[in-house]
Amino acid sequence: MNLLKELLNILFSLRTTLWLLGFSLILLFAGAFIMPVHTEFQALHATPLFKWIQMQPLNITWWLWGLIGILAALTVNTLLCSIESIISKRKVTQWLLLISPQIIHAGFLFVLLAHLLSGIGASQGMAAAGEGSVVKLSGEDTVLMVREINMNYDSYGYLTDWDVSVEYLSDGNVLHRDVIRPNQPSTRMGFNINVKDLRPYPVEAVLLQINREPGALWALIGGILFTLGIVTLILLKIRMEK
Amino acid sequence: MWILALSFGTYLFALWKRPLLYVGLVLQVAYIFSRGAELGRLPLVGPHDTLIFLSASMAAFAVAFGYALKDRSLFLNPVAIIAALFTAFAMTTPQQNSPLPPILKTFWFECHVVLAFMSYALFGIAAVFGGVYLKDRQNAFEGLGYRAVLIGYCLFTLSMIFGGIWAYLAWGTYWIWTPKELWTSILFAYYSFYLHARLRQWWTGRPMAVLGIAGFAITMFTYLGVSLLMKSSHSF
DSSP: OHHHHHHHHTTTTTHHHHHHHHHHHHHHHHHHHHHHOGGGGGGTTTTTTHHHHHHSHHHHHHHHHHHHHHHHHHHHHHHHHHHHHHHHHHOOOOOHHHHHHHHHHHHHHHHHHHHHHHHHHHHEEEEEETTTOOOOTTSSSEEEEEEEEEEEOHHHHHHHHEEEEEEEEETTTEEEEEEEEBBBBBEEETEEEEEEEEEEESSSSEEEEEOOTTHHHHHHHHHHHHHHHHHHHHHHHHHHOO | HHHHHHHHHHHTTTSSTTTTHHHHHHHHHHHHHHHHHHTTSOSSHHHHHHHHHHHHHHHHHHHHHHHSHHHHHHHHHHHHHHHHHHHHHHHHHOOOOOOOOOGSHHHHHHHHHHHHHHHOOOOOHHHHHHHHHHHOOOOOOOOOHHHHHHHHHHHHHHHHHHHHHHHHHHSSOOOOSHHHHHHHHHHHHHHHHHHTTTGGGGGTHHHHHHHHHHHHHHHIIIIIHHHHHHHHHOOO
């Protein structure tokens, strides 16, 4: 019982938060020097983190394993500290001041959830395609056909704009038509399809990038919550000082 | 380029005549606007333009924070030196005058970069406050350093959110495993540590000042070191 109490005390503590953040910094520093010198990390763009990490040798992934463990502990610590803070300070008059750090924490947890979901289920595929090419979307009956590629150049030969018309086909029937533009991907059936590269010669062709990013929405929610929390906190602090 | 040389000189002479800091800032703002008008876009691509923006941002934030101080020279002098150094470094790097690739012509990119450099400038201001606190031990300096970090952290977070949205729209993913992203995470974790540490009595005062100074060293490596030395989505 005493051991459990001690463990809870540790998990509820701000000192633990600092230790965990400190350890995560050490691991991130280590990773920052390991990652650039090992080409294995390039495959991480196309493979979900949790699948990739199991296939790689421990001498290049130990810091990532450590980081995952630290972040798991930080999640528990954040949750418990937030709950404890709300309970212990529930009678304060300035509830916005009480709640805004917890909104920041919630945002942080949503971002972690996003990375967890992406780490499990993200995928990335590439396909070179010309006009009339058909690309099979993994796990779907639907195929993607590139209808038209347009590239605009200025007088100096710089690419100024482009667009790629695509069609989603099933059994030869057009289900949906879309146009991919810079920063305007085609999103359908959980896929995010964008153009990574374009080639004007000998025939116009594009390199399509087909992503599945299950954590994207959660990352956005987390980011919005984080921002709301921190902006509120700053505004309240400014008002208090006035 | 003569405007830059002039702003470099005025920042240095601001050590003796403080109003020259304002003159240097005005000159740099004029330079940024003239570059923007010449290029027809936000001039924030490559080390030349970003260093000028960083220098001007630091000077602008220093002017704003300076109003909270009775004796400003202790704080404004180091800022003037840093602003002059950034300006001198910018003058040695080539301008990038080519049109932006279509993928960079977006509101998300512009917000991402502007907010990132404004946050870097605020982390720089916090480092200066840390330095002057170590010299003079006035609590006001430490408190102002904390405020600079808090606002900088907010802008930095916003910059990362805008960057994530842009990356998702441009490349289909909000996170890319490159050294820049990793160093950005280090910076985020570092300043998260800073803000949490300040809640504990033990860390207030000298340790916070030291953390503020070390934070700016990490900021500078994230900005210049990674972009110049490592292959990344943010390479110069």
